[in-house]
Amino acid sequence: MKKYPFSNKAMKAILAATIALSPVVTTGVFSGGEKVEAAEVDINQEIENLASKFYVFYNSAGTFGFTGTPTDKINTMSINFTAYSSIPSDKRDTLTQLLKNISTLIYTEHGSAADLSSAVKTFRTNNATLFNSLFEGQGDITSKQLILFISDLENELESAIAAAALTGSSSYSDVIKRAVSQTLNYGLHKDQYSNLNGRLSTSIGLSIEDLFLLQSALNDHIDPQKTLRSAMMQSAFKEKGAQIYSSSDNKYELRVRTSSANISLDHSLTWSTSNSSIASFTGNTLSVHATGTVDVYAMLDGIKLMTKSVSVTAPGGGGGGTDPNPGDDNVVQPPVEVIRVPNPSGKVDVVTKVSPEKVQEIVNLITPEKNVIAIKLEKAAEGEEVKANVPGNLFTEAGKKNPHAVVEVKTEGASYKLPASEVKVSEIAAKLGVNESEVQIIISVNEVPQEDVKDTVDKNKLNLASKVIEFTVTAVSGNKSQSISTFTTFVEREITGDQEFDADQSVAVKLNEDGTFSAIPTLFVGNTATVKSLTNSKYTIVENDITFPDVNNVNWAEDYIETLASKYIIRGKLDGRYAPADDMTRAEFIVLLVRGLGLPGEEYNGEFRDVKGSEWFNSSGEVMAAVKYGITEGMRDGRFAPGEKITRIQAAAMVSRAMELKFLNYDKSGLDTSKKIKEFKDYNGIAPWARADIEKIYQAGIMSGTSAGKFNPSGLTKRDQMARILGEFLVSAKLMNDTIE
Structure with a gap:
């Protein structure tokens, strides 16, 4: 049988090894994890999927100095056979040529994802003979072994990186050594490739680690200044929205958004500047020596991950050395003025105002990359409230220039990101009976005194882990005003704590006017919580630790159940049990989906003939919220059937509809399209509509399916099964950190 040189999984590993990817990328931030299924996969389709993800390394590499294929360097590269004397002499030329061809593939600036996919497919075909001559015969290595090994290797990389970091090392070679060792010893499919090292040694005289490290060493010959790898990495980090941030004490970090959260990198990176006489780093702390502008570099193993231009002021020169616009790579800083005016409550409003005359100037600065209009509010003194005053037409014009434009209002402890598209100025003006040009949008972000919320906190026994912040938006024109408190998409807000949050047991809650509270989808990175909400109100972060006697150390879904319970999404029975083996009802399942999504309640309109509206499952408007957002429509006979046990096919349909919610913006690029429903043995018994x-x-x-290989569409959903379904959905939808083991 003819073997292609590398499977899609093996190619992914070679790509990773070739450009010496950082820990963040290797763990799946850019490439995304893919699971190996028992069924045969469409390799061409997998290559296309891989290329679409990996193209981030090429998309803007040219702007960072990618100068084209270093043909001379590749042609003259050679293996140090003194160091690798174990490689059989009759295979050295073949191995060298194969590695040259791999390097040519990697260090070519592909014009599109389709071009990259085509190049990989051509490579596999053209190099089949070289591959076969290396690995055929004694010690034969199959593509299946490579697929399983690389799949398991990906699963071990994160723990290997963590272990390396704990020992003070995050170098590529240290991570690879740990990951390979862990995979061979503990990999899920280790029995399938337990002798892979031996077979490689027999075929080409190298271990798995040797292959990775050999390719890494060859990179330094091809790209000695690491300019090409730096260009590719900066392209990838830019495409994924990574940003360099600095704190008030000049400590720098690189934040990268993953599928489940933001990852913050600081000490694990090397930080440097373009001019050390102006500013230099000690660790991740910037010291300023002279007034000027420098480029700040976040680097790993000498490879630049991101660059940012920073203006600094020498000590004693009228200011500190902190970057005045941290994370401003996609930010427009509008000119503002600050005024103080008394308000009716007896306090003073400290208003950061954007002048209407500056709107066009601001809009002209918006580009496809610069889509955030950032307004920094003053620090509130006692008896003061801070707010931004923004012309309504700035939202209108910014939205026209870039549909993804956002107005971000920031304080020292919080920020509020209001999409321009959510402020419908024409509708507001019509309701107020004024011209659009007369509408001003007031955005307030203020700390709430503890005594103002003490009753709600005490009544609900909330353990606060942050300050309480109130976010409000009001449209005003003269003495007319209209509150803007609900939205059609998530409006993100960040709350900063005094110490790191426990992502496993923390969640943001909205403190309601009636003394109740609602859990809100939240992602955590260090001491920063990103809250995703469809409404405005008072918000805080709480910590909670809940377990159940019939779950603790006795149920397979314990981590799912306890995590969701600690986030106030699922609850136990009145007797303190969770009852994991009980069947879920339709009402229970829908309520949990609504809570997990943080949907605002809707008043019951009598739509269902078997629901009065006063039942427990509609106490906060959950049923009508599910109806409004299209998660359920009820039964065909006009019933809601709240007490009926929910089947697996019904549960799947509801979760699938939730994935399609427009405001969720579910990222489907992470779907494993190699999985097909026809794999289930009872496929013909699954209703076509589902x-x-x-x-x-x-x-x-x-x-997933049952151990018998079936989906079992008519089977009932247990309470522990529901916890796993809901947990996996919330993590995949980026509404909760992936902390469940």
């Missing part, structure tokens, strides 16, 4: 829904959540890893 097949697309089931395949989608199967590809997302939210639901």
Whole structure:
């Protein structure tokens, strides 16, 4: 049988090894993890999927100095056979040529994802003979072994990186050594490739680690100044929205958004500047020596991950050395004025105002990359409230220039990101009976005194882990005003704590006017919480630790159950048990989905003939919220059937509809499209109307089949099974950190 030189998984590993990816990238920030299925996969389709993800390394590499294929360097590269004397002499030329061809593939600036995909497919075909001559015969290595090994290697990389970091090392070679060792010893499919090292040694005289480190060493010959790898890495980090941030004490960090959260890198990187006479780093702390502008570099193993231009002022020169616009690579800083005016409550409003005359000037600065209009509020003194005053037409014009434009209002402890598209100025003006040009948008971000919320906190026994912050938006024109408190998309807000949050047991809650509270989807990175909400109100971060006697150390879904319970999404029975083996009802499942999504309640309108509206499952408007957002429509006979036990096919359909919510913006690029619903033995028994829904959540890893290889569509959903389904959905939708083991 003819073997292609590398499977899509092996190619992914070679790509990673070739450009010496950082820990962040290697763990899946850019490339995304893919699971190996028992069924045969469409290799060409997998290559296309891989290319679409990996193209981030090439998309803007040219702007960072990618100068084209270093043909001379590649042609003259050679293996130090003194150091690698174990490589059989009759295979040295073949191995060298194969590595040259791999390097040419990697160090070519591909014009599109389709071009990259085509190049990989051509490479596999053209190099089949070289591959076969290296690995055929004694010690034969199959593509299946490579697929399983690389798949398991990806699963071990994160723990290897963590272990390396704990020992003070995050170098590429240290991470690879640890990951390979852990994979061979503990990999899920270790029995399938337990002798892979031996077979490699027999075939080419190298271990797995040797291959990775050999390719890494060859990179230094091809790209001695690491300019090409730096260009590729900066392209990838830019495409994924990574940003360099600095704190008030000049400590720098690189933040990268992953599928489940933001990752913050500081001490694990090397920090440097373009001119050490102006400013230099000690660790991740910038010291300023002279007034001027420098480029700040976040680097790993000498490879630049991101560059940022920073203006600094020498000590004693009228200011500190902190970057005045941290993370401003995609930010427009509008000119503002600060005024103080008394308000009716007896306090003083400290207003940071954007002049209407400056709107066009600001809009002209907006580009596809610069889509954030950042307004920094003054620090509030006692008896003061801070707010931004923004012309309504800035939202209108910014939205026209860039549909993704955002107005971000920041304080020292919080920020509020209001999409321009959410402020419908024409509708507001019509309601107020004024011209659009007369509308001003007032955005307030203020700390709430503890005594103002003490009753709600005490009544609900909330353990606060941050200050309480109130976010409000009001449209005003003269003495007319209209509150803007609900939105059609998530409006993100950040709350900063005094110490790191426990992502496993923390969640943001909205403190309601009636003394209740609602859990809100939250992602945590260090001491920063990103809250995703469809409404405005008072918000805080709480910590909670809940377990159940019939779950603790006795149920397979314990981590899912306890995590969701600690985030106030699922609850136990009145007797303190969780009852994991009980069947879920339709009402229970819908309420949990609504809570997990943080949907605002809706008043019941009498739509269902078997629901009065006063039942527990509609106490906060959950049923009508599910109806409004299209998660459920009820039964065909006009019933809601709240007490009926929910089947797996019904649960799958509801979760699938939730994935399609427009405001969720679910990232489907992470779906494992190699998984097909036809793999289930009972495929023919799955109702046609639900097949697309089931395949989608199967590809997302939210639901899977039974041990017998069936989906079992008519089977009932247990309470512990529901916890796993909901947990996997919230993590995949980036509404909760992936902390569940």
